[in-house]
Amino acid sequence: MACTNMTPTIRSQHDVRTQAFDSLPDELVHIDGRTVPGDGESVEHIHPGNGESLGERRLASVDQVDTAVQSAADSSPAWWALPPPQRRDLLLSIAALMRAECQQLGAIVSAEMGMPLRTSVMGVHHAAEWFTHYAGYADKIGGRAPQIGAPGSTVNYTQRVPHGVIAAITPWNGPIVALALKVAPALAAGNTVVLKPSELAPFSSLAIAELSARAGLPPGVLNVVGAAADGGARLSQHPSVGLISFTGGNTAGAAVAQAAAARHARAVLELGGKSASLVFGDVDVARTAKISLLLGAVQNSGQGCFLPTRVLVHRSIYSPFLDAMAAAAAAVRIGDPFDRRTAMGPVVSEAARERIRGVVATALDAGSGRLLTGGGIPQNHQLGSFLEPTVFADVDMSSPLAQDEIFGPVLSVAPFDDTEEAVAVANSTAFGLAGYVWTRDLSRAHRVASALEAGNVSVNGMASLPPETVFNGWKASGLGVEGGREGFEEYTRTRNINITL
Structure with missing residues (x-):
């Protein structure tokens, strides 16, 4: 599907590049529905296509990571209590806006990490498909009702419920696609999210957070902290985070797994390959x-x-x-x-x-x-x-x-x-x-x-x-599943209820 708001006034790659640079978010932190300045270290971002500076911005501090987790935790009960068709429609609205603004979003990806524009725009459409696909799961969360006793003696059933707060840690090499793989199923399952994009390419994630707010996503449901490695470490260790979904290198992945295991939290890891x-x-x-x-x-x-x-x-x-x-x-x-x-x-x-x-x-x-x-x-x-x-x-x-x-x-x-x-x-x-x-x-x-x-x-x-297919790594390439029904279920927990009649 083509973008619905192509900009015919742009005639050259110089104009496209200039507009992309001008549209980069000014700040790298989005908490409780608002984009705010970071109060961590200052970093300069460089466009890899020509070495031009994209300006200096301050990263999120560890304290801001804590604030983002608290915002997500405070928003969690209301988001899970929202009628599933409303969660579904909000995800569909996000997908629609992504498609409508795919040129701008793709250009931001090209500016921050150098992906050719025709590929980055295709990536935005791919990401929108993930939101569309998992929107359909929001109103289809169900359990089982097995027969375990004599008829009329018991009722037994299972529920699938969210983990609460999800920490999503994404890489720089496909930032919007990686965001969609994690955020779409997490939100559809009723979780709230704190997303930490790579500090090398944080801008597109901030753009998606702002777009999601315009689509009507309630404040605190999706928070983004453009932080350094200490921000990812804090998310992995935070006692209020129920599941960590990480894509990145094996050394960092091992640290995430250890931090999750130390507090008996779940982790989904998509790691390296050869x-x-x-x-x-x-x-x-x-x-x-x-x-x-x-x-x-x-x-x-x-x-x-x-x-x-x-x-x-x-x-x-x-x-x-x-x-x-x-x-x-x-x-x-x-x-x-x-x-x-x-x-x-x-x-x-x-x-x-x-x-x-x-x-x-x-x-x-x-x-x-x-x-x-x-x-x-x-x-x-x-x-x-x-x-x-x-x-x-x-x-x-x-x-x-x-x-x-x-x-x-x-x-x-x-x-x-x-x-x-x-x-x-x-x-x-x-x-x-x-x-x-x-x-x-x-x-x-x-x-x-x-x-x-x-x-x-x-x-x-x-x-x-x-999004219909399962994506998972064996051996040192990962733990857990993304994609398909199995990937959706990673973002839920199972509760069994037994009632004696």
């Missing part, structure tokens, strides 16, 4: 090589835990596959996130770029693989934090290059000789978020998909992760 693509010899080589590059390195500049960053290719097509992948990399249009022709934008910051360049240098020094293409800063893109799509061939799949999550546009490619070898290599990491299979053999597709140790497997493509 997903493998298994490419068999019966594929269209040129097409599959191009798609593998686009999905693993070009999409969001490789900044995604779900992306296929290891590519295992049957030896019979290995050489032409590498040639096709190098050609595809050379053809990628890298550029201004606000140019609608751009396929690949920058990474999130100069610090991230230098970290990734360090990974590439270390891999070269260690002889972890042969640099096929990329590894440097693109010509004519010295401003901002751009990197070329980078492909290593002949990679040692036991090396850090192939085992550690890089979170950047770097692919590791290696050959395999048979299915058993490919599956063993694919499963040889600590992670288990996603897997990819490329083949025209339907029987092999089913067998290999079932053998991969991953919570999400895609065959001949990438799952679009609609």
Whole structure:
């Protein structure tokens, strides 16, 4: 669906960028229905597309995190008591406003973390679908009534009730989508929310909070604290928080899990990944090589835990596959996130770029693989934090290059000789978020998909992760479920009631 309020007066990417910068929220804290100044440390935000300053703002302090939790706790009884059809309609109103303002919201995402505008706008629509989908659950919360005694002797039934206050901690690499994955089911289930976006990309979350207030969401139901790591730690430890839903790195995820366990709270964790693509010899080589590059390195500049960053290719097509992948990399249009022709934008910051360049240098020094293409800063893109799509061939799949999550546009490619070898290599990491299979053999597709140790497997493509489907990680990639009925039920608790007649 197209945006309903396109702005025809905007003619160039410079105008779009300027308007996006001008529309960024002035403050990073939204508590009890009002956006207010933070009283924590001051930080400067930089647009990764050209290095331009987006201005300084103060983050939320730990005291403001406590205030946000109290606001959510105070609002919780009334929100749960609201008739479910009214909760449903409020979520639908939020979704409608998101669609109507998708250009502005997408432009804010492009400004704060560098995602190409055409992708960020699509992300807003995807997020609106999550609100629409879970709005439908608000008036369908129900339990069971099992027969446990002699007829007429007892009545037994279960209730599904909210946890109360949900702490939602989201990453910078897809801020509005990550918000929707957590906030939509949490609100539909009758919880109130304190959201802590990444301090690297907080603006779109504040924009959604303000939009939700305009849609009629009662004060205190959705609070946003643009805080540093200490804010996330405080949320994880706060005694009034009933469940923590976290997406991010494994080190921070482990700290969240420990904090939740220490006070017997629930945690849903979506963590890192090092997903493998298994490419068999019966594929269209040129097409599959191009798609593998686009999905693993070009999409969001490789900044995604779900992306296929290891590519295992049957030896019979290995050489032409590498040639096709190098050609595809050379053809990628890298550029201004606000140019609608751009396929690949920058990474999130100069610090991230230098970290990734360090990974590439270390891999070269260690002889972890042969640099096929990329590894440097693109010509004519010295401003901002751009990197070329980078492909290593002949990679040692036991090396850090192939085992550690890089979170950047770097692919590791290696050959395999048979299915058993490919599956063993694919499963040889600590992670288990996603897997990819490329083949025209339907029987092999089913067998290999079932053998991969991953919570999400895609065959001949990438799952679009609609809200109807379950999204979860195995092993070090997570705990709990997002999406589908199962994801909704994570935001509820079960109570059993037994009545003797």
